[in-house]
Amino acid sequence: MSGVAVGGGGAGAGGSGAGAGRSGPAPLAPGTKPAPGYEVLAHLTRTGWLDVYDAWSAERACRCVIKTVRPDRRGREQLGERLLREGRWLREFSHPHLVRGYETVASPEPLVVLETLTGETLSHLVHRLRRRPAAADVALLGVQLCSAVHYLHGRDLLHLDLKPANVVVERGHAKVLDLSVARPPGPAPAGLGTCCYRAPEQARGGPLTAAADVWGIGVTLYEVACGEVPFGCGESGAQSEEGGGGTGDSCPRTDDRYERTQPAAPPLASRRRLPAALAAAVDACLRADPEARPTVAELAAALEATLPGHP
Template structure:
């Protein structure tokens, strides 16, 4: 096991560390000042003790490549990627994570419909470039005055096979447990989980949900799925849509275009987007 050391903060030249935002097993995430741009930024820096690991190093550089070459209004923007030390420089986002906002109160249907359409848009963009996000959850969505931005491309990968078990416990799609059959449907699972949690403040498979990773089908859930509270008052078609998004069988999940088509009429067309998602704006 790799021994974890104190964060180094040895950012690439031209970036001044301001505060440590997160200290993970692989990465140090810093609030920093970009001397060349004259603005604050976020620097995700590979921990010093893990820089000799080719797979981890390549994952950081891949995230930087994606963040700096893919551009979408609802995707975090990357400024630079550095090889020595391996680091990704990202824009500083205002607002709060969806997880923090939902902790205060669940969202209404119109807000969730707007959120779902925005996330379906950015996921569709990634899929058209043959990439999967593979870690969609409320913690990886930042919302500011009506605009949702998808962050954290550290687990992004191609459709097909992947590392077994890669994902977040409680949000892991069944096929991610085995690392086989990853597809656009895997991100639909993450979208469904995120929208359900936004409405009900609970994940339908439990916060500690995991899946058996032995190579057999069907996968066995270690905890029985439970019907989340807070959805009873939703229209039947919405409940059916969300249930389909988190179908254990990827073939039973709707296409992103179908999700967006179902949610579009539920948005508030006469209201500016900034007002529609006003409950998502951070409290000041």
């Protein structure tokens, strides 16, 4: 992908999420004005409950990204509230590794306006590159993800959907997208997040802690490092509409019990030769017991220690 990457509900443009060809009513045509001051330039992607558009902001005289509830999902009030909640968070938050929100509009239909990101999603990058990223690039990516997650946790939020499709990278700078399933630590229903990427405790349901996002960082780094997820659970990006990011796809595994009782992840070193300390840091994120995983601060320190020039 070149040009535009977006904060879609589960994927960036060109990522592993659904494209514009999903069934359902036609998306807004170019030239449509979904809210005063905004004009649709193109439809970028469709998920199970969202449409994402490349748009023009007259006030800012620049392109932007608009997320809005699909026309055939607008009767579900909780989806509009969920979208506006994400938009309010992104407007309030200010962090170099989080996508920036410009505005939320509640009527005539709920929509969120985000910055346009140049670059590409990690999911696209992983499948485009013939060579795996250098070990230092993997470690630096991990440090940046830890920084964004640390910021969210400081605001009493867990991301709960960290994956390559929700990270855009340009010239080594990563930005995390999509807070659509974010919530405070505590009890949560089973199935939050995305198949193949959610922590075992997310699949099971129950109390969630910062360790769930440590898992998300680990599984993302694992895929970036070796080109595949630790568990061969089918096509990446699939989610459940009720529990996950809301693409409306069912998990490719018909028996979700597999996710709830996952075997140990194969050691990263068995998939790719990497510095032992880096491989060990990623492997530690994927321990089944949440309490056995490193904290975000411990993970960041371990990754930083593998970077060239670190004392």
